[in-house]
Every structure is written in structure tokens, then in C-alpha cells.
Amino acid sequence: MAKDTTKDMTKGPIFSTIVLFTIPLVLGNLLQLTYNAIDSIIVGRFVGKGALAAVGTSNPLMTLVLLFTNGICLGAGVLVSYHYGAHDYGTLKRQVSTGMIAGCIFSLAVGALIAVLAIPIFHLLQVDASILKECASYLRTIMLGLIFSFIYNYLASMLRAMGDSKSPLYFLGLSAGLNIAGDLFFVVVLHMGIFGAALSTVLCEALSAALCWIYTYRRIPIMRLGRGWLVFDGTLLHKTLSYGIVSALQQSTVQIGKIGIQALVNSLGVAQTAAFNATTRFDDFACIPEQNIGHAMTSVMAQNVGAHEMKRVGKAYRYGMYLEIAYGVIIGILMYVFAAPIVSLFSTDEDVVREGVAFVRIAAFFYTLPGITNGIQGYFRGVGDLKITLWSSIINFAVRAAACAGILFGLHKGFAYVPLSYVAGWIAMIAFEVPYLVVYRRHHVSKF
Numbered sequence: 501m502a503k504d505t506t507k508d509m510t511k512g513p514i515f516s517t518i519v520l521f522t523i524p525l526v527l528g529n530l531l532q533l534t535y536n537a538i539d540s541i542i543v544g545r546f547v548g549k550g551a552l553a554a555v556g557t558s559n560p561l562m563t564l565v566l567l568f569t570n571g572i573c574l575g576a577g578v579l580v581s582y583h584y585g586a587h588d589y590g591t592l593k594r595q596v597s598t599g600m601i602a603g604c605i606f607s608l609a610v611g612a613l614i615a616v617l618a619i620p621i622f623h624l625l626q627v628d629a630s631i632l633k634e635c636a637s638y639l640r641t642i643m644l645g646l647i648f649s650f651i652y653n654y655l656a657s658m659l660r661a662m663g664d665s666k667s668p669l670y671f672l673g674l675s676a677g678l679n680i681a682g683d684l685f686f687v688v689v690l691h692m693g694i695f696g697a698a699l700s701t702v703l704c705e706a707l708s709a710a711l712c713w714i715y716t717y718r719r720i721p722i723m724r725l726g727r728g729w730l731v732f733d734g735t736l737l738h739k740t741l742s743y744g745i746v747s748a749l750q751q752s753t754v755q756i757g758k759i760g761i762q763a764l765v766n767s768l769g770v771a772q773t774a775a776f777n778a779t780t781r782f783d784d785f786a787c788i789p790e791q792n793i794g795h796a797m798t799s800v801m802a803q804n805v806g807a808h809e810m811k812r813v814g815k816a817y818r819y820g821m822y823l824e825i826a827y828g829v830i831i832g833i834l835m836y837v838f839a840a841p842i843v844s845l846f847s848t849d850e851d852v853v854r855e856g857v858a859f860v861r862i863a864a865f866f867y868t869l870p871g872i873t874n875g876i877q878g879y880f881r882g883v884g885d886l887k888i889t890l891w892s893s894i895i896n897f898a899v900r901a902a903a904c905a906g907i908l909f910g911l912h913k914g915f916a917y918v919p920l921s922y923v924a925g926w927i928a929m930i931a932f933e934v935p936y937l938v939v940y941r942r943h944h945v946s947k948f
Contacts (some may be wrong), residue, residue, distance in 0.1 A: 506720060507663025509800045510585055510807040515819045522823070524665040525792035527674045527885030530785065536678040537785070539697050540777070541845060542683045545934040551694050553770055554634035554641035556777025557627055561760045562642050565610060569650045571748025572603055572656035574795070577741050578747070578802050578881060581662035586807025589722055596723065597731045598657055599740050603650050614639065625763045628770060637876045638694045644701030650752050650778040655716055658723065660799055667715060672769060693717040746886040750877075750893045757897035757925065761904045761918065772915045773842070775855035781843050786831045790871040792825050794878030802881025804848070814941070818880045858916030864871035866919070869926035880940070888936050892929045900925030 511518055544552035576599040583592035597781070614621070618636040627635055656668035679700055686696025716723040725731075758780070765776045784885070797820035804812040843856035873892070880888045903921035907913045 503743070506584075506722070507658070509663050509803045510809050510812065514800065516811055516817045518800055518816060518819055518823070521660075521665045521799060522789075522793050522796040523664070524669040525660070526789045527797055528665075528669040529792060530668070531672050531786040535679045537782075537845070538680050539683055539701070542687055543694055543697055544774075546688050547693055548662030551631075551634060553628070553774045553777065555638055556695050556780075557622070557625070557631065557696065557762065557766070558635045558639045558760050559777070561614075561621065561625075562639060562737045564676070564756060564759060565614060565646065566649060566653075567658040568748045569607055569610075569646070570601065570657075571750060572599070572740075572744035573654045574651075574798075574881070575744030575747035575886065576654070577657035578798065578818060579740060579743055579797055579884075580658055582804035582806035582884075584662045587805035588806075589946070592722060592744075593725055593728055594731055594733045595736050595740065597725055597729050598733045598736045599744070600651075600654060600729065601732050602740070603654055604647060607650040610756070610875075611643040614643045618643075618859065625759070625766065628763075628773075630770075634694050638698045641695060641698035641702060647704055648702065648705040648709045653710050655709070655723075656885045657711040659712075659720065660795075661718065661802070662720070662722065663803070665796070665799075667719070668712065671708045671715070671942070674711070675704040675785065678707065679704040693738065722944045723772040734822040743886060746874060746885060746890050747881070748843070750886065750890040753890070753893040753897045758899045760897075761921065764901075764904055765910055765915065765918065766897065768915060774849070775852045775859065775915065779843065779859045779863075782835070782860065786835055786867060787870050789827055789831075790797040790824055790867075790874045793820055793827070793871075793882075794874035796820070797875065798881040801879065802884075805883060813882065816882070817875070817941075820878060821875040824871035825868055828871035832864045832867040834862050839864070851926050855915050858914075859919060863919035863922065865940055866923050866926070867928070869923065873926055873929050873933070876930070880933075883940065886939070888933065889939055892924055892933045894936075895932050896925040896929040899928040916919075 509521070520915045521533075530879055540552060540555055543555050576595065579595055583589070583595060609939045614916055618639050619632065622632055622635050622716075652668075654673070656671075659665070682700030682704060683697050686692045686700050687694075690696060692699070762776065766773050798817055801813045804810070804816065840853070841854050841861040842860060873896075877889045877892070880886065900921050902919055903924040907917050907921055908915075911917075
């Protein structure tokens, strides 16, 4: 068998550990987002503006479901980090198998349910009738392949929990490349429209899941469970759910806020809907490294909590926050300067470009705020208090949605001012989190 690629993060320099752990996470997510952006570009340029709006309208709901399943993976990963840091490998193995069984059942059930209810869901979101069938076709295809996405993300979360953030990147890179080729083949060559784009995505997710499974067997001795994959521990399931569901709800609430804003923007017209879909793609690009720094902080801190190395937990938090703030300043400058070429990648329609550029340039001033919130949430996940992350995300969602409605329909401001609702949500989130953070930072040593 090949060399084990897991890493004990309870030893060695903390800053470089966080940076080296974060880089593969960022690259992996950028690959995924690059594919998503290219998917939209291919559909927008080769099928049309209506198809671009249809894909973009489906994406927030798809992302909500994926974030919920990924939240379960993240919650289970925190527990695996604790067991790995404490060298409790017997419990770790039972934790892995229990989470896998529960997650597969959940993915199959939710994927089938949403596929059946696709049309009523889009009616609730006020989707224009002209793109309703295309939205439903795209969403149904993606949801029927949800289990493949779960298996890949679950195994990737287990690897990251044990200090290996590089390996999942390799599979994702291969999958993204094939996905782009598949889009071109199904959409451009076979003229299958957005259904072809969805089919390509599902096939490549299945490939990623298969490759990741093979890799964990060959390279990660702890993950060679054999019949142990059939072990289902009810006690561990309860603890996994207590972490996983809270994490999943936290991951999902921000996306629920995006869906609410999507519904508000949809009422403005197809041009604004297309512009919103284009700009949120690159907003995701801008924010994903901040999220990944937070996830790296979580993994490093969780292993050290398991090993009772609390001084290293504090250092991991400080270094992570330095990275979050520095990145927020840099990406804000870049987004402002390159707003026009960014939006033009998605559409040549003058109305879409004009609306999108105004949106991006306002948003560019505020990227340090989500960096701060992601760093604080990384801390709370790492020390095991996911309820704080959940409630702060709910506050963010509620304030953001209310502010957006007020901006669009109370103050009668245009689409370009929607980013100010994001700012209101982030500020409310920080105001809620900081008092708890101060208390935890003072007393976390006695807590553990």
C-alpha cells in the first residue's frame, strides 16, 4: 500500500499549517466555481439569455441542498478531527461508517423529493413561465445525482478532518476538466440544452466519488473499513446528527437568504435576474477563500481540542483572522477594478452588463466583513459550539432578506443597491457573535 497522506496538526508551526491546509481548499472550490461559471457561460452563449436565467435560478436551490448535505459532512468532520487528535481510532472508524450510511439514505430521499416537487418550488420562487420547464429539467437531473455529490464530499471531509486537504483537490480537478468537456459535447455538439449541462455534472460527480473511494482505501489505512462500512452506531449517530444538523442548518441559512433575495430580484424582470445570477457567481468566487480559511481554522483547532492543546487553538484563531482580513482587502480592490470584464463574461446584453457592473462595484467595498464572520465561525466550529454559528447565520439571513425588501420596495432603489442588504446582514452577524467570542476566548481553557 502507498504512503498514508493524513497529517497530525497538533504539532508544528500553526501559521504555515493553516496556509498550506487552506490553499488546496481554495483551489478545489475555485475549480468547482470555475466549472459552474463556465457552465453558465456555455449555456448563456450557446443557448440564450433565457437559458442563462434558468440555470442561474436553479442554482440557489441546488446550492441550498448541497450546502445542507455538506453541512452534515462538516459536522461529522469536526467529530472525526476530535477523535483523530485524541488518537481514538476505534471510535473514529465507527463515526465514519455511521455518517456514511445516514448520509446516503438522506441524499437519496431528498434528491427524489425535490425532483418530484420541482415545478411547485419554482412557482413559489416566482420564476417566469418562459423558463419554468428548463429550470425543472436542470434541477431534477442534478438532484437525482445528489448521492454522488454526497459520497465525494463526505469522503473529502473525512480526509480533511485527518489533515489531508490536497487529495480531494486532485479528484475535483479531474472531474471539473471532464465536466467542461462534457458541457461542450452535450450542449454545443449534441444541442441538448441545459439538460445536457446537468447530465455532464452528474456523470462527473459520480466519477469523483468513485475515485475518492478508491483513493481512501489505498492511501488511508484508517479508512480501510471493509465490513466496517456496514457498522451503524446509534449512539454516534445521535452525536453526529447533533453536530451535523446544526452545521447543515447553519450552512443552509445563508443560502436561504440568497434564495429569498433571488425571489425578490426575479420580480424585477429577466434582465435583472440574469445580472443577479452572473454577479453572484463571482461573488461566490470572491467569498470562497474566506470560507476556506474558516474551514482550515476549524480543522486545525478541532484536532488540537481533541489533543487538549488549547494554546494552539488560540494561535490558530489569531493567524486565521489575519489571513481573512488581508484577503478581504485585496479581493475588494480586484473586484472593483475588473467589474466590467467579469460581468461581460456571462452576457453581452447591455442591460445585464450595466446592472451587473453597478452591483459588483458596490459589493467590492465590503469584503472584509464576510472574512471576519467566517473567521469567527471557524473558531466556534473548532471548539464545538455550533449553535452560535447557527444563530448568527439565522440573524444574517433574516436581516439580509428584510433589508433587501426595504431597499427594493420601500426605498425604491435599483438592483445595484442589493449588496447593501448583504452588508446589513454581516454587521448584524458580527454584532451577535463578538460578545460570545470574548467570553469564549477568556474561558475556553477551563471549558476543555
